[in-house]
Amino acid sequence: MMRKRTPQRYSPVEKVEIFEKEFLPHIHSIYNFAYRITFDEDDAKDLVQETYLKSFRFIDSFEKGTNAKAWLFRILKNSFINEFRKKNKEPVKIDYQEVEAFYNSDEVNHMITSNLQVEAVKEMIGDEVSIALNSLELDFRTVIILCDIEGFSYEEMALILDVPIGTIRSRLHRARNLLREKLRKYAGSMGYK
């Protein structure tokens, strides 16, 4: 999908056609993702604008008809990381070992499953699910969004995030355990049975 390839040489007309027909159709997905990682509409707009302008500037690196959506998400991810570095803000790093030890334990898997009911999840409204998702740490929130909302495959996610597929699997596993736990707590506090 995003293998190294010989740069293309598109005419101006071809460039505009690719931009309009292959890049712009994904703008709402891109914006939605940008908003979910920045939590700010202005920051999301800036990030999306930077992503699309870069995509146009480097359009000769893109092979027409291939996975534009994944390509755009990768550009956005890199832009986001660079923005953090520019502002000297490192994304919050979490102690994965500690989280893994807890959330992969037998006891927690049983507890979380048996105490959160399907009916409770179905009764939740969007805001409640949103709060639970937004409270996840960035790396976990990202994989949930890319997989469950945007429908990327594990391979695509690995290329977008520039990590091994094994990391995607384990990160998704932990993210889903964390999300279930947050939904369980929320359901309990709201009196869902």
Place this chain on the structure above:
Amino acid sequence: MKNVERPCPDHEKCFHVINLVIDGEANKEEEAFFYKHVRDCLHCAQYYKLEQSIREAIRKKLEVKEAPEELIVELRRKVKDSFLNPSDDVN
């Protein structure tokens, strides 16, 4: 069928396979294992339903933020301007 109060002894493997099935990433052996197993294991069958309901809630209940129209207009304008001023990089 295994009692839900006694978690499945293979639950680590099962949870992993269930997520692969829901994500469409399971191979044929994993799918076959899954469909055979959930027929007999209530604990895993419930976990499967729960995971599905959470995915559905994320897909259907979350508000989708759409890009503002003015952003799209601005992007098109900048792309067009890049051809009018070819010496300028698209910024």
